[in-house]
Amino acid sequence: MNAASPRGKIQADLFAEAASNADAPQSLREAREAAATCRRCHLWEYATQTVFGEGPGSATVVFVGEQPGDQEDLAGKPFVGPAGKMFDAVLEDADFDRKKTYVTNAVKHFKFEPRGRKRIHSKPNAGEIQACHWWLHSELKLIKPELAVALGATAAQSLLGRAIPVTKLRGTTVEREDGLKIFVTVHPSYLLRIPDEVAKQAERRRFLDDMRKVKKLAGM
């Protein structure tokens, strides 16, 4: 497990380890094609397909979610289901063009429990997050963004190499040893799960503030 260095930066050991691997893809297209047949963990067996990241290779900001949901698994695209719609609506309110950003997930296969005809989202475990880190690392290495945004705990764990208290660090930027800045915020699905409408709107405003900060930090 990684630890904060005396300078307060996070050591990204996993990142360094992956960087030395000779199999590293040379382009996002190559990475996407290789990820389509990924067998780094067992999740591929149950999912419809790998859901790789989407967006321009020149993006200055990379948003990282947890894993594809039911609709993303079927569409083969990240953040197109209910959480994606919430994300899009808040980005629009922040006057933030999603098409100029790169959107991906820490884990690239849908993990679920079958319940009748439904597939219920199941949180990826540390081993699955670590196995899939290879792909997130490859995306970041090829894009070289100004900023990566951890949307929730799973993304933060993959980006920083350790579990962090998201509620405590929310709205702040943590710098990794390799210089990559990680902005920490909540996952948009968190907003969808708040039952009380007043509380939900308050949290949506906080998320909107976070997106405005990200836009500024990424120089967009």
Ligand code: URA
């Ligand atoms: N939740 C995520 O974290 N990612 C998606 O792509 C969809 C829902």
